[in-house]
Amino acid sequence: MPKTNPLRKYLRKDSLPHFFCPGCGAAQVMNFFLIAADDIKLDFDKLVAIGGVGCTARIPVYLKTEALHGIHGRTLPWATGIKLHNPELKVVIFAGDGDAAAIGGNHLIQAARRNLDVTMIVVNNLNFAMTGGQVAPTTLQDLVTTTTPYGNREEPFDLCQLAISAGATFVSRWNTHRSYQAINAIKKALQHKGFSLVEIVSQCPVNFGRRGIGTDDPGKCIQWIKKNSITLKKAQELPKQEKTGKFILGNFVEIHKPIFEGSSIYCEQGAK
Amino acid sequence: MLGNHAVVEGALAAGCNFFAGYPITPANEISERMSERMPRVGGKFLQSEDELCSIFSVTGAALAGGKAMTATASAGFNYMQEGIGYAVAAEIPCVIVDVQRCRGENYATQADVMQMRWGASGDHELIVLAPSSVQDLFDYTIKAFNLAERYRTPVIVMSETTIALMREKLVIPNADRIEIINREKPNVAPEEFIPFKAGPDGIPPLPAFGDGYRILHSLNPHNEYGGINWEPDVFESMYTRLIGKIRHHCNGIVQTEKYFLEDAQIILIAYGSEFRPALDAVQRARNNGIKTGLLRLITIWPVPEKEILAVAKQASAILAVEMNIGKYAGEIERVASGLCKTVRVNKNRGFIHTSSEIYSAIEGVVQ
Numbered sequence: 001m002p003k004t005n006p007l008r009k010y011l012r013k014d015s016l017p018h019f020f021c022p023g024c025g026a027a028q029v030m031n032f033f034l035i036a037a038d039d040i041k042l043d044f045d046k047l048v049a050i051g052g053v054g055c056t057a058r059i060p061v062y063l064k065t066e067a068l069h070g071i072h073g074r075t076l077p078w079a080t081g082i083k084l085h086n087p088e089l090k091v092v093i094f095a096g097d098g099d100a101a102a103i104g105g106n107h108l109i110q111a112a113r114r115n116l117d118v119t120m121i122v123v124n125n126l127n128f129a130m131t132g133g134q135v136a137p138t139t140l141q142d143l144v145t146t147t148t149p150y151g152n153r154e155e156p157f158d159l160c161q162l163a164i165s166a167g168a169t170f171v172s173r174w175n176t177h178r179s180y181q182a183i184n185a186i187k188k189a190l191q192h193k194g195f196s197l198v199e200i201v202s203q204c205p206v207n208f209g210r211r212g213i214g215t216d217d218p219g220k221c222i223q224w225i226k227k228n229s230i231t232l233k234k235a236q237e238l239p240k241q242e243k244t245g246k247f248i249l250g251n252f253v254e255i256h257k258p259i260f261e262g263s264s265i266y267c268e269q270g271a272k
Numbered sequence: 273m274l275g276n277h278a279v280v281e282g283a284l285a286a287g288c289n290f291f292a293g294y295p296i297t298p299a300n301e302i303s304e305r306m307s308e309r310m311p312r313v314g315g316k317f318l319q320s321e322d323e324l325c326s327i328f329s330v331t332g333a334a335l336a337g338g339k340a341m342t343a344t345a346s347a348g349f350n351y352m353q354e355g356i357g358y359a360v361a362a363e364i365p366c367v368i369v370d371v372q373r374c375r376g377e378n379y380a381t382q383a384d385v386m387q388m389r390w391g392a393s394g395d396h397e398l399i400v401l402a403p404s405s406v407q408d409l410f411d412y413t414i415k416a417f418n419l420a421e422r423y424r425t426p427v428i429v430m431s432e433t434t435i436a437l438m439r440e441k442l443v444i445p446n447a448d449r450i451e452i453i454n455r456e457k458p459n460v461a462p463e464e465f466i467p468f469k470a471g472p473d474g475i476p477p478l479p480a481f482g483d484g485y486r487i488l489h490s491l492n493p494h495n496e497y498g499g500i501n502w503e504p505d506v507f508e509s510m511y512t513r514l515i516g517k518i519r520h521h522c523n524g525i526v527q528t529e530k531y532f533l534e535d536a537q538i539i540l541i542a543y544g545s546e547f548r549p550a551l552d553a554v555q556r557a558r559n560n561g562i563k564t565g566l567l568r569l570i571t572i573w574p575v576p577e578k579e580i581l582a583v584a585k586q587a588s589a590i591l592a593v594e595m596n597i598g599k600y601a602g603e604i605e606r607v608a609s610g611l612c613k614t615v616r617v618n619k620n621r622g623f624i625h626t627s628s629e630i631y632s633a634i635e636g637v638v639q
Contacts, residue, residue, distance in 0.1 A: 012488065014499040045484045048336075061488060061500055066481040068335065069500075070491030071358050077325040081332025081340065082481060084316040085290050089336065089482050110321040263319040266311035 007034040012064045023218025025176045025202025026056045026123045036186040047090045050075045054096035055130045056123040073103030076111040079118045091118040097138040098128050101157045112166035114260035119189045119196045125204035133207030143212040163197045170196035171253040177226045201247045273442040275406045275435045276301035282413030289315035290333035290340035292326040298378040299371040302343040323348040327355030331364045337480025343369035357392030362489045365420035371431040379622030380434045382595040389573045397518035400428045400573040402543040406440035418453040434545035469496040474517030527570040528579045536565025539587040543569040550593045552627035557634045577607050584608035589637045593617045
């Protein structure tokens with residue numbers, strides 16, 4: 001009897017086959033999420049998966065759950081309306097670095113500040129992959145993309161530091177090489193009450209690897225990410241200049257604060 | 273009551289339980305009153321970080337089962353077009369109030385009348401209502417919710433500085449005398465439900481997130497099952513249904529009012545606050561023996577084509593009265609298609625027409 005992947009039951013059959021390129025990190029992260037969700041027995045009837053536009057944003061299209069997809073950068077506003085109206089729903093956002101750090105950047109800051117009770121999984125593949133490999137706010141300096149033919153002249157964003165500064169209550173960064181830690185971080189984030197962000201540095205062999213680091217081999221791309229990643233503990237011992245261009249991995253923040261329930265809450269006189 | 277406050281009371285009477293807004297004059301009184309009233313009736317109020325957040329949180333709340341609304345003014349309305357387009361394509365019932373303003377401030381205008389209809393990219397139909405008084409703002413906000421729920425589509429209330437910041441008498445009927453329409457939910461189990469398959473009326477039922485139906489909502493072309501599909505046939509049939517569900521129901525959607533039309537030779541067509549000086553001018557003309565009438569458009573989109581055509585067949589001249597450079601006049605001329613003379617009566621300087629100005633325009637046609 002042919003074996004079926006046990007996680008296949010979570011997939012929306014009429015959306016398959018998926019559109020990810022061979023070796024794509026976003027597909028790997030979808031797998032991470034399903035392993036984590038299966039492990040904590042997430043109720044898919046009460047789950048809303050949200051994607052904006054981009055490769056990562058396609059993940060919700062393949063999940064057999066309530067799903068919302070198709071507008072670039074507006075995942076968190078959707079999530080805000082959903083969570084305020086029905087706090088019982090679990091909301092998970094799948095965002096690429098374009099959705100999260102470029103067009104949707106302000107929404108990220110505000111949702112973190114409010115401690116909106118959602119999980120945001122950011123697949124950071126360091127470029128605008130779906131549109132053909134343009135430079136992103138996360139692209140490292142000097143790398144070649146389709147809109148930085150002479151090398152990127154901009155400083156890259158550190159999404160995790162941004163989320164922490166804005167008030168996010170769970171923040172973690174791993175990469176596709178550290179699958180065990182990434183799955184664990186997603187699991188923790190899903191169980192966290194408040195705004196949780198898990199960034200996963202990920203390979204895009206076709207549109208980033210080829211131009212940015214000179215290889216379209218997924219394995220070599222992952223090796224490049226591995227080589228440029230350091231743990232939080234190690235980073236604390238290194239001088240600043242040696243951390244430039246490195247992906248610092250770890251669970252940065254896990255704290256508890258009241259969650260967002262609306263901008264105006266009525267309470268009886270004297271009550272708090 | 274203040275016009276902007278009447279909008280809030282109308283929304284709450286209609287069952288609105290989610291409101292999001294970003295500060296902008298002259299719509300602020302809507303947000304301010306909502307922030308006070310909404311939490312006391314068990315709803316949620318959000319002061320959003322921008323108008324994009326307003327419109328998308330509204331569509332999110334609506335899909336979660338809420339009756340949701342946002343309000344803004346012209347400059348903020350620009351930002352909402354993306355979300356309005358999404359709400360049309362994904363068939364999300366919600367209400368948007370645009371309090372039109374011009375000259376960068378609270379000056380009177382009807383300059384957004386085309387943006388109401390054509391602001392979003394892609395093909396779509398939209399329902400837009402044009403109140404002309406504080407009472408209308410209450411009544412038509414309720415009607416906007418009812419139309420949104422009935423046709424599973426965003427509905428826009430085209431307010432104006434003139435009425436939004438006006439205080440007038442408002443009669444709020446008892447709740448049992450207000451008609452409330454709520455969206456149709458599926459009556460079959462999730463495994464039998466085909467989410468975007470519609471009956472003859474073209475409007476598929478809409479469950480809420482969490483009801484167990486696990487539906488994929490996307491702007492991308494989708495088949496009846498909700499799966500993204502790039503086939504030209506899927507795209508074409510999806511948009512044929514989306515457009516058709518409004519166009520085929522024009523009789524149920526369109527609302528107009530007719531004044532002194534029986535024997536009228538010169539007929540004014542006006543909407544929104546311009547209806548008020550227009551009616552005044554028509555009465556004055558009648559007093560002076562000029563056979564004048566007035567067609568008031570309450571629904572401005574979809575265009576009340578049947579009513580405008582009937583007027584064009586009857587009149588020797590139509591006067592299209594508007595507070596802008598002459599925009600909706602193009603629609604009136606299109607429908608009249610040369611059956612009678614059409615004259616544009618425009619004012620675009622931040623003030624409403626006086627009835628004397630409109631009366632002069634009537635006299636100009638007589639001579």
